[in-house]
Amino acid sequence: FAVASSHMASSSSSSSCSVVTPSTPLVSFLEQLQETALQTFGDSNFDPKTYVDLPLKFTLSETHQAFQNLPRLSSNGTVSAEVLKGFINRYFKGAGDDLVCWQPHDFVAEPEGFLTKVKHPEVRAWALKVHSLWRNLSRKVSHEVEKNPQLHTLLPLPNPVVIPGSRFREVYYWDSYWVIRGLLVSKMHKTATAIVMNLVSLIEKYGFVLNGARQYYTNRSQPPLLSSMIYEIYRITGDIELVKRCLPALLKEHAFWNSDIHRVTIVDAQGHSHNLNRYQAMWNKPRPESSTMDKKSASKFLNISEKQHFYRDIASAAESGWDFSTRWMRVPPDYSTLATTSVIPVDLNAYLLGMEINIAFFAKAIGDETTVKHFMELSDARKKAINSVFWSPSKKQWLDYWLNSGTCEVAHVWEDKHQNKNVFASNFVPLWMEPFYSDGSLVGNVVHALKTSGLIRAAGIATSLTDSGQQWDFPNGWAPLQHMLAEGLVKSGSKEARLLAEEIAIKWIRSNYVSYKKTGVMHEKLDVEKCGEYGGGGEYAPQTGFGWSNGVVLAFLEEFGWPQDRSIDC
């Protein structure tokens, strides 16, 4: 699995967009099982991920042999439901059985100084309930995985984990940022630090933070927010040892994101070259966790290289965290026009700007002046690139940029017509970064653009304005998007911006509260058109639990409080 470093060593741009991480025999076999399960059980309530998460009870070769020997129905060559259920029970443990529940040592039912600005008794009781959910979502990878890794797609990690919830039984990269923001409100600094050290261990092993801690996620990352997690913990704890331990890993992660796989050069209207980055998974096959679906979606492509290109764009959308969205479609809402690797995304480049600023900050804290200078130069260059390539002077927001030709090309010449003029919440993510929120005149313009964008709805910020049926589109609202935009507005220091942030937070808290009261659970995403309703669409059933939603509710309540006389109902 030393995939990343060997792939990153590739220097030719044409090979960088054909890189493929090797799969494992276990994952390939479980994909076969998934295919058979779909044929046998049918697609109602079918979740393909369940099958690639099953831990084996016996060796792969014994299991495979038994699978081959299953009696097939003479009518269609498949396996009967009874036989397949019996085989699964005999040869596999349950999905998620290789994680054991864990009680975090730093959890206390009501931490000292917890949400002092929340005065409303019902809201406070609910906030304490949300805080207590960290116990439900805490797990430890079982020793079995360490002992017999060949029987598990789950990857071993050194520390306990906090999972998003439901079908997401393992750690996820960018979810962890908002989990940590919530844990910090819950005063669970040790648990937050342990999560960071798990992610660092992935960089040490693979060269980057994986999408999630599973064998089938080793072909891609997710939005790179590790440096921001470390920054938030350091801001509260002042733990300089953490910074020292993590800085080498951050430098490695920065190199991963700036290798040929992700880097693109744009020559702007004045002839200046800018290096920016895109998502690109190291994969050109169906995603194992959704293999049956991806094969079906790709069936319209007859040519193998078109299929491979499409699969890479699907996996790259998963790397973006926005799986799936019209943002990545050349002809929305036609899913078959997905072209993620042809987009230079605003948010990814904002995160990388944040990473460069954070690395310079950490290097300063430990007295490494050479790294400070280098990363300040990199962040200055990226700020210029963001302004030059993404900024729209007429729309007063940053727009994703479409590459018009082969994505393997090194340099592309900027043209106005290639900016994606559609409105997405991601168009406002740069405001979350210091160089932009501290620019007073820019903030006024961006606040006006956000207010009039159509994104601000009755129950929060919509992901986009297009109702495509995909989950990262209208009318879904996602906790991370509410938080990044609101926090950017708050940090700007503008009174008008703070009022808008508070309006967003109030709507979001109310909707989370009411949906929780109705269903008894916290939801992965909400419908921003209807206060108190959870979201839908996409390729899997709406999930509950839910790590980042809990984190954002706690972070919003800490920032804005909740007065006794403000109603919490929709």
Ligand SMILES: OC[C@H]1O[C@H](O[C@H]2O[C@H](CO)[C@@H](O)[C@H](O)[C@H]2O)[C@H](O)[C@@H](O)[C@@H]1O
């Ligand atoms: O199984 C389908 C996809 O599921 C994940 O994506 C969604 O859940 C993640 C966990 O909350 C979240 O980080 C992501 O933004 C969601 O879209 C997974 O990350 C994908 O790789 C996977 O294909």
